Amino acid sequence: MIINSNLKKLSKTYLFTQVTEKVENYKKLNPGVKLINLGVGDYTLPLCDAVVKKLREAVNNLSKKETFRGYGPEEGYLFLRESVKKYYKTKGVDLDTDEIFISDGANSDIGNVLELFSKDNPVLIPDPVYPAYVDANIIHGRKIEYLNATQENNFLPGIPKDEVKSRIIYICSPNNPTGATYNYSQLKAFVDYALETGSVIMFDAAYESFIKDQNLPSSIFSIEGAKKCAIEICSFSKIAGFTGVRCGYTVIPEEMVYEDSNMNKIYKRRLAARFNGVSYISQMGANAVFSREGTEQVNENLDYFRKNAKILSSVFEKKGIFYTGAKNSPYIWFKCPSGMSSWDFFDYLLEKFNIVGTPGVGFGKNGENFFRLSSFGTLEETELATEKLLKL
C-alpha cells in the first residue's frame, strides 16, 4: 500500500503539544507551584444561558417521537442559515441562505474548501499565522509560499509584488497570533489583486466578533468585488465558546465562478458526497447566539475578554514595548525583551513568573523573537500576570 507521503511532511510536533509537554514537565519538577495560563486560545467561560436553554430544548426534541430528527440538510438547517444571513445584514452584507454552509467549525473547513481547487494552484499563507493553513496545504501537497508579516509592516503584509496567477491566498483578520486586523483599503487591495490574477481569497474570520472599531471590516464581503473571489470561514468558537460544542459556517458566494463553474454549486455537490451535516443540537445552540438574549449574553462574555486584553496591553504601553493586537482581538503579540528567542522567553516567563504563554516562532519563522499572550484567562489571573509582567 502506498500511503499519502504528504502526511510525513507535517512538522513532527504540534505547537500546543510542545507547550503542554514543557508545562507538564515543569509541574512535575515543581509540585505545588500555581501557574497562570495565558497561553490558551480556548474560550474559558461557560456557555451562556440562552445557548444552554436551546441545547436542552434540542435534546428534548430528539427524545420524543413527534419531534425527533435524524439526518439534517448537509448544508445546515435553514433556521440557522437565516440567522447567519440576518447577522451579515447587520454588517451591511447581503447574503442568500444558499451561500451559507453550516460546518462543524472553522478548522475543518480551512481544509475542506481546498478541495474546490486543483493542487497545482500555489498557495500564499501569511507568516506568522494559525498553523492549520500550512498543515492542510501540506496534506494536499500544494506548493506553499509565504506572505511575510513583520514588525515593519505592523504584521499586516500587503499584496505580493510578483505576477503569479491563480493563487489561493489565506487571510486571517483579526489575525491569530498577532491580533493585527486589516482595514478596508488594505483588504480592497487583496480583492483587486485576486480579481486581476484569477486568485481566490480564503478569509478566516474566526475572531470577527472581537472587532469593535467601526472603521475595520469584520467580513471580506464588505469589500466591493469580494463575492467574485473570496470564501469566508467563520466559527461559533470564539464568539460563544463553541470550541467543545462545535459549529461554524462558511460563505461561498453564488457570484464566484472559475473556469465557467459556479463554485457554490460545486461545493454543495461536494458536501453531499462528503458530509452528513452538523448535529441538530449544535445548530440549535448556535442559533441562540443570534437571539436578542443570546447576543446580549455573548457580548457580556466578549467584553470580559476585551477587558483582560486591555489590562494586559497596559504592560506594553507602560514599558514602551512594541505590540500588536489587544484592541480588536483576544491576543497580545509583542517583542520578547532583550532580543530573547521565543522559546527562551517562554522558559523565562514560566520559571521566573510562573506564566504560560505561546512562543511566536511556533506560528512561523517570522514569529521568532515574538510572543503571544491570550486574554481568554480569568480576570484575576490576568491582573496577577499584569502585576508580575510590570516587573519584567
Ligand code: PLP
Ligand atoms: N481559525 C483561527 C484563526 C483560529 O485561531 C482557530 C482556533 O483557534 C480556528 C480557526 C478554529 O476554529 P474552530 O474551533 O471553529 O475549528
